[in-house]
Amino acid sequence: MTDASTTAAVDHRHVFHSWSAQGSHRPLVVAGAEGSWFWDEHGRRYLDFASQLVYANIGHQHPAVVEAVVAQARDLVTIAPFHAHAVRSEAARLIADRAPGDLDRVFFTNGGAEATENALRMARLATGRHKILTAYRSYHGATAGAITLTGEPRRWPSEPGIPGVVRFFGPYLYRSSFHAANAGEEGERALAHLAEVVELEGPGTIAAIMIEPVVGTNGILVPPDGYLAGVRDLCTAHGIVFIADEVMSGFGRCGEWFAVDRWNVVPDLVCFAKGVNSGYAPLGGVILAPHIAERFARQPYPGGLTYSGHLLGCAAAVASIGAFEAEGILARTRRLGEEVIGPELAALARRHPCVGEVRGLGAFWALELVRDRGTREPLVPFNATGPDARPMAALTEACRQRGLWPFIQSNRVHIAPPCTTTAQEVRLGLAILDEALTVADSHQAG
Known part of the structure; x- marks a missing residue:
């Protein structure tokens, strides 16, 4: 089997990645996945709050x-x-x-x-x-x-x-x-x-x-x-x-x-x-x-x-x-949104001044992050790149360092775990996000 360093080197040499600057893109080498989790070549596990590209609705490797x-x-x-x-x-x-x-x-x-x-x-x-x-x-x-x-x-x-x-x-x-x-x-x-x-x-x-x-x-x-x-x-x-x-x-x-x-x-x-x-x-x-x-x-x-x-x-x-x-997944997903994700995100918003709005349903939610709740100035500007995008990049890294793989877009954190994710796993992921949001709080106006 090819080792991870070889995989990364061959990928960098031969794979042309979508939506990426090829010279600076360094993708995670994924070794496996199961349920709501995937892991890298070193065995480091990530709770998949993005469902990859919001498609792993039934989770990874459903038997x-x-x-x-x-x-x-x-x-x-x-x-x-x-x-x-x-x-x-x-x-x-x-x-x-x-x-x-x-x-x-x-x-x-x-x-x-x-x-x-x-x-x-x-x-x-x-x-x-x-x-x-x-x-x-x-x-x-x-x-x-x-x-x-x-x-x-x-x-x-x-x-x-x-x-x-x-x-x-x-x-x-x-x-x-x-x-x-x-x-x-x-x-x-x-x-x-x-x-x-x-x-x-x-x-x-x-x-x-x-x-x-x-x-x-x-x-x-x-x-x-x-x-x-x-x-x-x-x-x-x-x-x-x-x-x-x-x-x-x-x-x-x-x-x-x-x-x-x-x-x-x-x-x-x-x-x-x-x-x-x-x-x-x-x-x-x-x-x-x-x-x-x-x-x-x-x-x-x-x-x-x-x-x-x-x-x-x-x-x-x-x-x-x-x-x-x-498995009754539709009903489970509705309950997950109504009884777990929605209420937990609302509580999280009360603790973090960077959260301007919580919205969503089912297993499909977003936190809109702002510099100032009064003016609703976004945490990063529209279509931000480079230094302007650093606050969201830092938040992303803070999540990943703690074992959460988020879906970050513009000034928003999207919460889109597999529909089969358990309430316990959701609460674990939101606890990680709770810690990581202190990075965004540090950019508050005033």
């Missing part, structure tokens, strides 16, 4: 899912997407059965970016229109169309992107663009703003509105009650396709199969990936409503992927969905 992948590999590893196979069909059936409303057809992709790419294409073909509306605080993937749909700074180096993408402000009460005083006002004013954008862009030119039902990387922004229903009504009134990007928020992360279920809203297309099989093998897709799918009943859909519905990914999805149900 039933691992065995399903192994068994499928022994039986048949791969078959082209134009064939049918029992495990692919079963994965599609299970996903469709849990999809909101009457959505019942699944187009498989290899991941989330390809899901949003194809949802974009489906909406344009179904409507004959070209514009897609997305929010400023959003992330939809890094392929050409998906990165244009994205509303945050990772889009900038890839511009100019595809034509026809128009952005709007979604609800975010803590930093309201609408000067709202409460959640009700924020939802109403955000909807009025979106309706005005639709009017000014011309409803007859808009193919789709794409929304993360609970915004992920850009803040764990939970929408006010009524907001998603209002978007649904706006889309229905103008014949606009409502696309829910559930890549991060779906499959248990918010305590539901899909986050939209919390508000009983039915989109026209749902993008998924990540939690569908916790990344045990690449898999994503788009779930289609019948009125979208029927557009392609007699004309071919002009899109496809060599590994669409790969059998190993589908086998992992079938086993993961089965384990979620057998």
Whole structure:
């Protein structure tokens, strides 16, 4: 077996890492993982409060899912997407059965970016229109169309992107663009703003509105009650396709199969990936409503992927969905958020002046860190790099030194452990975070 120093050296020489400056990137050499933990080559353990990239919803190395992948590999590893196979069909059936409303057809992709790419294409073909509306605080993937749909700074180096993408402000009460005083006002004013954008862009030119039902990387922004229903009504009134990007928020992360279920809203297309099989093998897709799918009943859909519905990914999805149900993981995740994570974070916020706001649900939470609670000045500036980002870098290091692997983004700490994490493990991780936040407290104004 290759030793860790050799692995690191070969990685540095030959692996080109995403979102990284190659010369300075020094990744942790991971040796193994189980449940909510992973460890390095020296045996140092880390409690995974990031679920890697918010995808290990069922935890690491779940025995039933691992065995399903192994068994499928022994039986048949791969078959082209134009064939049918029992495990692919079963994965599609299970996903469709849990999809909101009457959505019942699944187009498989290899991941989330390809899901949003194809949802974009489906909406344009179904409507004959070209514009897609997305929010400023959003992330939809890094392929050409998906990165244009994205509303945050990772889009900038890839511009100019595809034509026809128009952005709007979604609800975010803590930093309201609408000067709202409460959640009700924020939802109403955000909807009025979106309706005005639709009017000014011309409803007859808009193919789709794409929304993360609970915004992920850009803040764990939970929408006010009524907001998603209002978007649904706006889309229905103008014949606009409502696309829910559930890549991060779906499959248990918010305590539901899909986050939209919390508000009983039915989109026209749902993008998924990540939690569908916790990344045990690449898999994503788009779930289609019948009125979208029927557009392609007699004309071919002009899109496809060599590994669409790969059998190993589908086998992992079938086993993961089965384990979620057998172990009651959705209900456990809701309780974890309501009874443990939410209350513990609120108590933590009372102890640390750097915490401006706590928000979230299920196993999907964020602490927004500030220099001054009164002014709400962020702990680090928007899109901070270099010296400006040092307070968050120091907080990250303080967590890791204590055995917690956090999800840090901008001026926020995201708490997104596997949905199978125990209450005891969550409390352990939050106790570590409690200690580490003293680093952020030291940057308070005055």
